[in-house]
Amino acid sequence: LPELPEVESLVCGARGNLLGHRFEVVEFYRSDIREPIPIKQVKTVLLGQTVNAVTRRGKYILVHTATGIVGIHLGMSGRFICCDAAQPMAKHTHAVLTLDQGIQYRFVDPRRFGRIFALRADEIESHPFFARLGVEPLDPSVSLSEHLFVMSHKKLRSKSSRTIKQFLMDSSIVVGVGNIYASESLWRAKINPARKASQLTRHQYVHLARQIIDVLTEAINAGGTSFRDYRDIDGKPGYFQQSLAVYGRETKPCKRCTALIRRTVQGGRSTYHCPVCQSAKSAD
Numbered sequence: 001l002p003e004l005p006e007v008e009s010l011v012c013g014a015r016g017n018l019l020g021h022r023f024e025v026v027e028f029y030r031s032d033i034r035e036p037i038p039i040k041q042v043k044t045v046l047l048g049q050t051v052n053a054v055t056r057r058g059k060y061i062l063v064h065t066a067t068g069i070v071g072i073h074l075g076m077s078g079r080f081i082c083c084d085a086a087q088p089m090a091k092h093t094h095a096v097l098t099l100d101q102g103i104q105y106r107f108v109d110p111r112r113f114g115r116i117f118a119l120r121a122d123e124i125e126s127h128p129f130f131a132r133l134g135v136e137p138l139d140p141s142v143s144l145s146e147h148l149f150v151m152s153h154k155k156l157r158s159k160s161s162r163t164i165k166q167f168l169m170d171s172s173i174v175v176g177v178g179n180i181y182a183s184e185s186l187w188r189a190k191i192n193p194a195r196k197a198s199q200l201t202r203h204q205y206v207h208l209a210r211q212i213i214d215v216l217t218e219a220i221n222a223g224g225t226s227f228r229d230y231r232d233i234d235g236k237p238g239y240f241q242q243s244l245a246v247y248g249r250e251t252k253p254c255k256r257c258t259a260l261i262r263r264t265v266q267g268g269r270s271t272y273h274c275p276v277c278q279s280a281k282s283a284d
């Protein structure tokens with residue numbers, strides 16, 4: 001499952017390949033993936049148009065031209081691969097975008113949970129896919145710690161009892177902190193994942209926000225080169241996997257204190273923590 005760092009790495013690579021280049025052929029091999037593809041609108045945005053920006057919002061890749069934006073989401077198993085036009089077509093290739101210099105971007109998605117859609121430049125905030133998304137954790141104009149502190153202390157009855165782990169993974173609060181990165185940031189910040197989000201102090205949120213930003217940045221850097229073409233995700237966190245301190249390390253020694261990492265289940269998802277340095281009682 002591609003997470004924010006993998007998508008960000010892909011966007012960086014795509015920026016280098018696409019900026020200033022023109023789409024000469026736009027082909028679709030099926031008319032629907034998760035939803036029907038608005039083929040006519042997508043062609044209006046891409047065909048014969050020059051790419052003037054490639055950006056990301058949440059896990060959406062956004063390709064901008066003078067006539068609009070095409071959004072791409074990889075879903076569970078999607079890949080957006082840059083390759084030479086002569087390369088054989090992989091199974092489950094649903095779209096092929098051919099550029100002026102002879103390279104192609106191909107959208108391959110066996111399970112078809114991905115999305116390809118078009119929007120106007122002024123729709124980024126209001127489009128249904130984006131309207132409810134929380135802040136970008138790496139946006140330098142956002143104070144992540146203040147945002148998390150304020151949101152966690154709002155008296156929304158249904159949400160005030162949430163654990164910090166579930167709170168971080170809520171994409172309407174902050175995007176891109178999936179299960180892996182929530183577990184890793186909490187370990188780095190020495191915060192027990194079962195603690196109530198509303199009970200953490202402002203000081204703890206400052207520390208936690210720092211860890212979230214660091215862990216995402218390191219993961220992006222680890223994926224920066226090798227994920228450029230996004231070939232080998234297969235649900236693994238890629239090169240960053242070697243750097244993981246708790247995620248998937250049940251019964252292995254904590255890299256900080258050597259206590260054995262524990263796995264619990266929160267909201268149906270596996271959660272990993274060190275029972276000693278992330279003790280439920282530790283007030284930090």
Ligand SMILES: [Zn+2]
Nearest residue numbers: 254257274277
């Ligand atoms: Zn420990």
